[in-house]
Structures are given as C-alpha cells and as structure tokens.
Amino acid sequence: METGSELGSYLRVRRERVRPGDAGLPDTGRRRVPGLRREEVALLAGISTEYYLRLEQGRDRHPSDQVLDALSRALRLERDEEDYLRGLARPAPRARRRTRPETAAPGVTALIQQWSTPALVQGPYMTTLAANPMAVALSPYFAPGVNTLRAAFLEPGMRELYRDWESMTAKAVAYLRSLVGGDAADDPRLVELIGELSLGSERFRTLWARVDVARKSSGTTLLRHPAVGELDLRYEKFALPAAPGQVLVTYHADPGTASYERLQLLAHLATRPGDEFTDR
Known part of the structure; x- marks a missing residue:
C-alpha cells in the first residue's frame, strides 16, 4: 500500500474504535457507524471535515505537525500509537534491505549462557537468534531458529503453554506493529511472515486488522509448564x-x-x- 493509503486506513481504524462518550461527545444512541464520525474527528481536531476526508482517502499525504498533534488527541492515541501515526505521515527514507541471515553477537550469546534465568535474543522478525538452556527448558519454542510469533499462532502447544494466550498474542502483534511501523509492505520477509499467519490464523488476521501499536518492554506472563506447573513470570526486553x-x-x-x-x-x-522438554 502507498503511504497515503496506510495513513488513511490507520485514521479510519482508530476513528472507529473511539466511543463518543470517551471523546466528550454526547452519545445520541444508535449510530450507523462504529466509533466517531468523520465530522466529529474533524471537530475535535479543529480542522475542516473536507480536509479530514482528504486525509482518510489518501488525497493529502503531508499533514502538519500541528494537525498530527490534534488528531492524536482527538483519537486518544497512546505514545506508541502517536509515534506510529507520525511514522506513516513522515516515513523515513527506505534503505535497500539486505537478506543476509541474522546472528546474535557472540559476546551476548556467551553472556546469557552463564545466567540461571531464562534469556534469549530475538531478531526484528521475532525469530530466536540465541537462547540459554533455561529458556529452552521453559519452552521449546524459545529455541534458536524458532519464530515465536509464528509459533504463537500456528503451534497448538503455545496455546497450552500460555494461560494468558489471548492477551499474549494481542501484545505480540501490537509489539510487531511498533517495530515495523509502516514499512511492512517494503520488507519481503515480513510480508511472507504476515501472509503465512494471515492464511493460517483467524486470530492473527483479526489482531493485525486492529492496527494496535504498543512497544511494551516489561510485564507479566502466565505459563503452564508441563513439568513444574503454573508459573507467573515477569519479562523484560532490552534493545541491543x-x-x-x-x-x-x-x-x-x-x-x-x-x-x-x-x-x-x-x-x-x-x-x-x-x-526432554521438547516432546511434552
């Protein structure tokens, strides 16, 4: 999709998810469209309805910073969502992508092997590049070479492992959105991954269409390990x-x-x- 279309699609999706009452508007009962009407977003943002319509239709691709600020407030966007909106309106120059295999730094790999807590290194596509024995013992889907996003939606064992599978998958897709911004269509490997998941998982198709964006770097996940039982674990993500x-x-x-x-x-x-943990 061209940038203008992506920007317009994102505005439309976010508009449809804001309830009038949350935006301080009277809810007059039955509405023909979910969320806010275009004229209501324009009113809240202080712009004309015609101009907002041009943005949604991709006929205006260069909204000012002031307009982006106003739209972020009108659509009640969180910080990561606002950054995503700005990325669509102000795309960075796209460098030619290299298809060479990704590898974790040897020093980082050696370091986590010494840790007694589960640790792994993931690439931008959520493929595990390195993992220590505790990570693999926690889940075979954390082993090097496994794409955890693909496993989350296509491997039945992941649904059994995660007691909070629905919450985990929602956060995973929102996290992926935050990483790739509006560049998904420009990355062949990412297009292939999204296509595979879209064909194989209705859950993924639903979440991807919601265009949620959240780069959550810490939190709690709930597991049900076949050998030791239920685990409530905190996770932390550190950019390298x-x-x-x-x-x-x-x-x-x-x-x-x-x-x-x-x-x-x-x-x-x-x-x-x-x-053996991989056969359970």
Missing part, C-alpha cells in the same frame, strides 16, 4: 544498540513466590541428563 532490531528477553520470578520455587525446580530438571 550494537545490533539494531535485536532484543534481549529475560524471564524471572519474584523470590519467595511459588513461581520462584518452580523456576528453581525447572533449573534443576534442565541439568539432568536425559530430560
């Missing part, structure tokens, strides 16, 4: 400055909790020869 697009992901549990004890048990089981 020396490798743009790569992220270090770690998982840990608060000391003194049942999850902490179970994570220690998992560490013990992971060191026992002959134990």
